[in-house]
Amino acid sequence: MTATLVNTVRSTLGPNDHPYRNGAWTPIYTEYDADFKNGDPQVIGDIPTDIAGVYVRNSENPVHEAIGKYHPFDGDGMLHMMHFADGKAQYRNRFVRTEGFLAEAEAGGPLWAGIAENPAKSLRPGWGAQGALKDSSSTDVVIHAGKVMSTFYQCGEGYRLDPYTLEQYGPEAWVPDEGISAHPKVDEATGEMLFFNYSKKAPFMHYGVVGPDNILKHYVPIELPGPRLPHDMGFTENYSILGDFPLFWDPEGLKHGFHTSRFFRDIPSRFAVLPRYGNPEDIKWFEADPTYVLHWMNAYEDGDEIVFDGYFQDEPYPKPLEGLPPGAGLMMAFLDEHSFKPKLHRWRFNLKDGSTKEERLDDRILEFGSFNQQIAGKRGRYLYSTTTKPGWFLFTGVVKHDLETGQSWSLDFGKNRFGSEAPFVPRLNAKSEDDGYLVSFIIDMEENRSECVLVDARHIEAGPVCRIILPHRISSGTHACWANDSDIAHPGGRA
Numbered sequence: 001m002t003a004t005l006v007n008t009v010r011s012t013l014g015p016n017d018h019p020y021r022n023g024a025w026t027p028i029y030t031e032y033d034a035d036f037k038n039g040d041p042q043v044i045g046d047i048p049t050d051i052a053g054v055y056v057r058n059s060e061n062p063v064h065e066a067i068g069k070y071h072p073f074d075g076d077g078m079l080h081m082m083h084f085a086d087g088k089a090q091y092r093n094r095f096v097r098t099e100g101f102l103a104e105a106e107a108g109g110p111l112w113a114g115i116a117e118n119p120a121k122s123l124r125p126g127w128g129a130q131g132a133l134k135d136s137s138s139t140d141v142v143i144h145a146g147k148v149m150s151t152f153y154q155c156g157e158g159y160r161l162d163p164y165t166l167e168q169y170g171p172e173a174w175v176p177d178e179g180i181s182a183h184p185k186v187d188e189a190t191g192e193m194l195f196f197n198y199s200k201k202a203p204f205m206h207y208g209v210v211g212p213d214n215i216l217k218h219y220v221p222i223e224l225p226g227p228r229l230p231h232d233m234g235f236t237e238n239y240s241i242l243g244d245f246p247l248f249w250d251p252e253g254l255k256h257g258f259h260t261s262r263f264f265r266d267i268p269s270r271f272a273v274l275p276r277y278g279n280p281e282d283i284k285w286f287e288a289d290p291t292y293v294l295h296w297m298n299a300y301e302d303g304d305e306i307v308f309d310g311y312f313q314d315e316p317y318p319k320p321l322e323g324l325p326p327g328a329g330l331m332m333a334f335l336d337e338h339s340f341k342p343k344l345h346r347w348r349f350n351l352k353d354g355s356t357k358e359e360r361l362d363d364r365i366l367e368f369g370s371f372n373q374q375i376a377g378k379r380g381r382y383l384y385s386t387t388t389k390p391g392w393f394l395f396t397g398v399v400k401h402d403l404e405t406g407q408s409w410s411l412d413f414g415k416n417r418f419g420s421e422a423p424f425v426p427r428l429n430a431k432s433e434d435d436g437y438l439v440s441f442i443i444d445m446e447e448n449r450s451e452c453v454l455v456d457a458r459h460i461e462a463g464p465v466c467r468i469i470l471p472h473r474i475s476s477g478t479h480a481c482w483a484n485d486s487d488i489a490h491p492g493g494r495a
Contacts, residue, residue, distance in 0.1 A: 059477030074114030077138030155179035312345035
């Protein structure tokens with residue numbers, strides 16, 4: 001390994017006992033470049049020669065003390081990247097230099113209150129659905145039109161970076177005034193990116209399509225009954241799917257400036273299905289059992305039906321965890337999958353008669369899944385879901401599902417080893433849908449280090465085929481993605 005300490009960011013964050021600024025969530029302030037090859041002592045096993053591409057993971061990494069209450073989703077965005085090619089690997093990590101990050105660096109301290117605090121305490125106007133938050137660009141990350149784009153879950157500007165060096169290009173020029181939410185979807189077959197946003201102003205949601213040339217091609221309103229909190233979307237070859245769930249800001253609280261979420265059990269879940277380049281009059285609305293869905297998996301067309309897989313929450317408004325200070329127990333419960341109980345679930349929307357059918361696919365607590373993006377929008381066979389530590393937002397392992405046979409296989413990361421969202425990495429010249437690897441960054445609290453691991457997706461129970469020890473222990477994070485070098489070089493899609 002050759003490693004270079006590129007930069008150390010100055011922080012005003014002192015020692016504290018906040019559970020999400022300690023342990024596996026301890027923030028870091030160093031930015032490294034590191035190169036690895038087989039035979040290095042930091043490489044356990046062999047770096048595969050049959051993959052070529054980039055793994056990028058986003059993370060919440062606070063630089064400054066909070067204004068009032070801190071929530072882990074307030075952290076500054078930091079990207080961690082590992083590039084694999086020719087049996088070698090390169091690691092980079094960089095803060096996302098958002099406008100908010102740069103302003104606070106200049107001010108030498110925090111300027112914006114977070115989501116757990118009264119937004120009126122922010123010292124400057126903000127971005128996003130609340131209009132008072134800092135756009136930290138710390139939630140999601142995709143690779144589209146040959147560049148990385150990081151996004152913020154409550155809608156922000158979207159920031160572009162180079163996928164190999166993490167050189168920063170700043171906010172994206174085409175993003176509408178209403179911003180872009182986390183979880184835009186890249187269709188590898190066409191090179192298009194589908195996105196949505198939401199706000200407190202009518203029509204409360206918009207949907208758009210960006211071409212493989214990174215030009216906004218389509219942007220239409222999606223009228224909702226009021227402010228909502230959607231988090232993800234899905235697509236098939238011909239349709240896009242957006243959600244309207246009965247967990248949203250309490251309208252009475254909003255009148256007084258409070259962004260307090262409430263679950264309305266008597267309101268059904270709703271789904272807007274529209275053609276990829278459809279207009280508002282083309283939307284077909286479907287109703288389903290009340291719930292909340294953070295993340296979706298694949299969707300596809302099956303005759304007159306659209307099949308959509310995701311994680312149905314049995315308890316969208318969980319009970320506070322016991323033994324914690326007032327308010328802290330509810331925050332921790334919203335971060336604990338064992339409290340809100342997401343389960344792998346299937347929805348079927350009949351485009352001809354307007355009916356909805358639902359089916360539970362697995363009754364285990366699972367979320368933050370992945371699948372082979374080369375079959376996104378088409379019928380697929382395999383999904384990969386993560387498991388978590390009870391009481392915490394920490395990934396402990398992966399479950400592979402065979403949707404044809406109903407079989408599943410599990411991998412536990414090990415004692416006090418916590419992983420990241422694990423995208424599927426197709427082998428070069430792959431022969432089947434699961435012919436590839438799962439890739440993840442691991443925080444090993446026993447060894448006080450971090451690793452990048454590759455697991456053979458056909459045999460996940462065998463554990464990692466390769467482990468690469470990073471030059472520092474990184475913080476736990478949010479979302480991740482993979483892109484092949486060929487798709488980065490030629491982002492126009494396969495169609």
